[in-house]
Amino acid sequence: MWRVGKEFNVNVAVRKAWDAIEALQQPTLGQLFTADPDRLGKLSARLDWPGSEDMGGAIFDWSKTHLDDDVLAAFEALADASDFAGRRAALLSGAAINVTEGRAAEHTAQRGIGAEASVEEAAEFHHRMHLLVDAIHRGALGEIRHLIHIGIGGSALGPKLAIDALARDGALVEVHVVSNIDGLALEEAFAAADPATTMVAVASKTFTTIETMTNAASALDWLKENGVVDPYGRVVALTAAPDKAVEWGVDETRVLPFSESVGGRYSLWSSIGFPIALGVGWEAFDAMLAGAHAVDVHFRDTDGRANLPLRAAFADQLYTRVRGCQTRAVFAYDERLKLFPDYLQQLEMESNGKRVTFDGEPVEGATAPITWGGVGTDGQHAVFQLLHQGTVEVPVDFIASVAPGDALDPAHHAILLTNCFAQGAALMAGGNMSADGKDPARAFPGDRPSATILCDDIDAATLGALIAFHEHRTFANAVLLGINPFDQFGVELGKKMAKDIEAGGGDFDPSTRALLEAAGLSA
Structure with missing residues (x-):
């Protein structure tokens, strides 16, 4: 046991x-x-x-x-x-080693070590991502010179680290990673990208993360305001909830799924790695998997x-x-x-x-x-x-x-x-x-x-x-x-309170109430 x-x-x-x-x-x-x-x-x-x-x-x-x-x-x-x-x-x-949530933690399956079915599924999802990356590089979706990658936490930190480390000699596609809900972060990406040649990647495990989805909606508005006739046609969804991505408006051919058992801070090995593969090439992404696999083997054996x-x-x-x-x-x-x-x-x-x-x-x-x-x-x-x-x-x-x-x-x-x-x-x-x-x-x-x-x-x-x-x-x-x-339940309490404030509810201490009033956010 x-x-x-x-x-x-x-x-x-x-x-x-x-x-x-x-x-x-x-x-x-x-x-x-x-x-x-x-x-x-x-x-x-x-x-x-x-x-x-x-x-x-x-x-x-x-x-x-x-x-x-x-x-x-x-x-x-x-x-x-x-x-x-x-x-x-x-x-x-x-x-199911993640006992509080009753599920596995299968990031190593993305690198070839894990339950046989999970390894096979990861390979299939990687193949799907590889096909889309190749299609974009070949110009099948038009000229794409920029990718605005929108995520938060592991959905942003992993791609941002890899792009910064590996794209210093030039990128196949310029990747701009946006995580902060502060609009300045998104505006900085807009200023660096040409909307006529820009795609948007929306990275959210649940496809409900408020910071990510708010930024994604603003990115679509930016594309539309700058003459892109079909903004949703420029979106790639990276998610463990593909149905929600399709419901949101992403074409199912541009939805790149990954397993629910891959945690956010371990997710760059999955479809969350799409901006890495698009920015520096599939060979580089595959080499990252190979380097990680070698450490997995050492750790296992x-x-x-x-x-x-x-x-x-x-x-x-x-x-x-x-x-x-x-x-x-x-x-x-x-x-x-x-x-x-x-x-x-x-x-x-x-x-x-x-x-x-x-x-x-x-x-x-x-x-x-x-x-x-x-x-x-x-x-x-x-x-x-x-x-x-x-x-x-x-x-x-x-x-x-x-x-x-x-x-x-x-x-x-x-x-x-x-x-x-x-x-x-x-x-x-x-x-x-x-x-x-x-x-x-x-x-x-x-x-x-x-x-x-x-x-x-x-x-x-x-x-x-x-x-x-x-x-x-x-x-x-x-x-x-x-x-x-x-698990990471410690990140949830503050989010819940923020939602309570947005909904006009919640019972807060005098200091918080005063700050809300000073910022013009109190009811």
């Missing part, structure tokens, strides 16, 4: 595992390197995947974290007590500390639950990944920002930390002050690429990489930069943890692999915490 439930013996085993972890010694990073000459070999590993030129891959180096043999063994015991293997098998087999997403989760839990870290920073030393921290914010905090277990019991201890970050070297001249000398411990992930994304003087990339590696070294080593080594204002305590993912290049396969790695890392954290990472 994958579902732990409330069996007494399992709860005792989990509690004992946590007790053992919390009782361990906490040597410094310097002491850990001194004590184990083979530390780098134990905590740094390479994973390969199909790349744009034969094979690509990355080094995953967790040696500058406080993991050691004893900590890893204790967390492996926790993983066993939490039935990690059983829950992983349930996830990858298409079982590798046990214990050798499982890289699980190992990362061990470190995450060490810092959050044992050392009391409330945040985790992610800095991409590559402009192509500048949106990656934004993507991870939703993936990690919407998934694991929970307060009860999958049995509805209060979680003992902290769950997800706050994920934040940015790009290097910008961050070094801003927030890194806190990382080096602040009073809080913040684990940092660095992501970099051996191959540059630019064609300028190689000095640019060399400076970028040396700064990335130097930051991790400085966080660990610390020191004092004053002439006599005694000025406390120039002292750095060191012993501050970081991990580094060093990629061969940032191509489509690598982007897919990086996203899949973090998906599985997020799931592994959820298993160790005993929570369900696949």
Whole structure:
């Protein structure tokens, strides 16, 4: 059985595992390197995947974290007590692991691993999308130079990340992603696009999301006002509710369905990936799937500390639950990944920002930390002050690429990489930069943890692999915490209250009533 439930013996085993972890010694990073000459070999590993030129891959180096043999063994015991293997098998087999909503979480089926019927359905939906993408590229729907992609949450973050990362050398179709209900966001897309050569993609799992549908209606008005005779003929619907899309007015030949069991923040692998395929080509989208599949295979077939997403989760839990870290920073030393921290914010905090277990019991201890970050070297001249000398411990992930994304003087990339590696070294080593080594204002305590993912290049396969790695890392954290990472009821309460206001109802506190009145929104 994958579902732990409330069996007494399992709860005792989990509690004992946590007790053992919390009782361990906490040597410094310097002491850990001194004590184990083979530390780098134990905590740094390479994973390969199909790349744009034969094979690509990355080094995953967790040696500058406080993991050691004893900590890893204790967390492996926790993983066993939490039935990690059983829950992983349930996830990858298409079982109803999303217990609060009674359904599966089948994003890996989009990449070829899952229930046979779900994998086949995903392949059929991909084929349907491929045909439409090819037809548009061949001009079957007229000249299309722009796509306004309208969605929110995962329906927008995934495509926006991929387009920004992969279309820097030019796009087959210019994609403008709009998520915010603020009209300025939509007007910005209108200003960049020519209505005569623009299509609109409406991405909504239910085809009822108020922000998305309001923006979609305004996009249709814009097309009509600018001389497009049949605005609905320019719309592609990406949805798990195709009937609603057709009812709304989209021709069924331009409805790209995906399964109800694919969650929003995991959906770029499905028909939600349409703007990626249209913008940078089907080959790039297919390469993303291949890179993710390689990580899926590793995650499925590798046990214990050798499982890289699980190992990362061990470190995450060490810092959050044992050392009391409330945040985790992610800095991409590559402009192509500048949106990656934004993507991870939703993936990690919407998934694991929970307060009860999958049995509805209060979680003992902290769950997800706050994920934040940015790009290097910008961050070094801003927030890194806190990382080096602040009073809080913040684990940092660095992501970099051996191959540059630019064609300028190689000095640019060399400076970028040396700064990335130097930051991790400085966080660990610390020191004092004053002439006599005694000025406390120039002292750095060191012993501050970081991990580094060093990629061969940032191509489509690598982007897919990086996203899949973090998906599985997020799931592994959820298993160790005993929570369900696949629901997101926390986003619903504010939406309900907003609807109450729109309907002229709701009983609100004096502050909210005053704000509504000041904004001219009260009845």
